[in-house]
Amino acid sequence: MTQLQRDKTFEPSGVQGKLKIVLHDVSGTLIRALGTIERRGYDYRDVHCTQRVDGDFDLLVHIEDTGGPSNLDTLCKQLERLYNVVSAEKVGRRKRAERA
């Protein structure tokens, strides 16, 4: 069994959350947003994307923290920093993941 030396500061919190992200219909924006979420320390539980009548996209993601310093508020700001991301916000209630 492998034992990883981990900084306990950044242990996975098991935080789950849902984000609603509005994207302009611009090439590369979807992959930028999805990549940012993964790189900032979250795994996907569900991803749903639909185009709105105004041409923008609604991206709804259900994610779970994999460890790292991020919190969902910071993640939303990091997403909104991307060009062609109109907005990113938490939706629904956060809850603790059940641990095995």
Place this chain on the structure above:
Amino acid sequence: MTTATQFEKQATEKIADRPPKSGSQLLLESLVDQGVETIFGYPGGAIMPVYDVLPSIPELRHILCRHEQGCGMAAIGYARATGRTGTAFATSGPGATNLITAIADAYLDSVPVVFITGQVPTNLMGTDAFQEVDIFGMTLPVVKHSYIVRDPADIPGMVAEAYFIAAEGRPGPVLIDLPKDVANAMTTERHKWRPYPKVKPEMGQSDYISKAEELMREAKKPLFYIGGGIAQGDGVAELRDLVERTDIPVVSTLKGLGAMPSDHPKFLGMLGMHGLKAANYAVQECDLLIVAGARFDDRATGKLDTFAPHAKVIHMDIDIAEINKLRQVDVYLDGSLKKNLAALNPGRSECDDWRALCYGRREEYVWDYEGAQAKASPGVYAPKLLHDLSRRADDSAIFTCDVGQHQMWVAQHCYFDEPKDHITSGGLGTMGFGLPAGLGAKLGAPERTVITVSGDGSIMMNIQELATLYRYGIPLKIVLLDNSVLGMVRQWQEVFFDKNYSETNLDDNPDFALVAKAFQIDAFTVNTVDEVDAGIDRLLNTDGPVLMHVKIDPNENVWPLVPPGRSNADMMER
């Protein structure tokens, strides 16, 4: 999804009375429109249409570096020395991938550079064609924004937006990937692009400013913790004014050096892993940390939950995504650092005991250069050499460095009186940065003395740029500190790995003075302390490019040192 251009363009403007222009022509004319004067580049197959037009645009000076990584880092040095956006060209495939380290460097240090790469023709994209890589996809994590050009009519608007994005807010790199067929395509059309709609606050909310002033008035042990954002936010004068008005001590990150003059009486020095003792102790004991343009980087904070453990935090940053990212704050001020610093007016801090403690420590821990040199004699004690060099160089001298022990010695021992005096790879820590960044800085600021300090490990990573110095007669002054080892790695092996010196011995280095001479660069070697003064004279008085090769002791380490994962209070010493 549709292409980038289809969203942004408002309308097609047909210009019937003009002859058609190629994508390449439009690209280069657009660069001129953006005020670009200097491009660092390297041609190759996919970007040949652009190079075919380049000689017909006299406003653009092209600097042919000898490796695309050198091009990128020269553009970074140019940008940091001038405060303007840098520009670099490379071809597709390996040319583009060779740029990636420079792109990442610009991203982590928030440097505005537009990187333009050639790409295989659009009908071959996605076919694994010769010299095809998905540079757009490969660089997504390390660009502020990026484009693939699909239509030459988009180029003027896209280029304008790229330069706007690179420089606005928190600066960063932007990539434009130009397929060869788009570069060759002729068009009479121009797509108008809307100005980018994102609205950001100009400065912090007034009630937050009041709250910050209240915290500053109440604090008994306040401390400024400043970073590279001060210079990038054009807030140097406002910071210095606020420090004078409040009389609060200041510590700085590596990137923040120069925002306060190194010898300013209120400046305690650099904090962090190789920070000065007065600075690190102040952080650990303060009760209010006023963070301006810094981001709680791990090299600055050490173990995060032990950093400034007693302090409330005011955080000023133009990038709101940095607020509460690593440390929960009590008050934040987003928007312009310059405006926020100017708006704060808490009066002089009532903290005389704290000031006396901080300034007393600074005097107590002053560096004993003469004593250390005496111990090292007849060898050269590098920190004293750098200290003497920076005081003998003119006040406007710029230091660029590579990465390793010499980089920390420069930060600890050289004098900087403005941020542009110090150009270093802070975030990415890129060995090979110093030489190309130095030549870029010198081309951007030809009136200033530019000195590159490098190590024997680092210089080998972009030593080919000596040819660029010779080709253009760039009078860069290089100090090569040669201890014949990978010094910083060896230091960690000595301290943390039981002296298991694995793969850090470089005692088969070439004769660097001979190598420089082979590139037709004036060069000489300093072996003993007796030769240092004359060496510095020769370095500073040589008109053209020159390399001073200095042999130093491999056992000389960088102190203090905070072990990784430990508190900044746990400083190891010699």
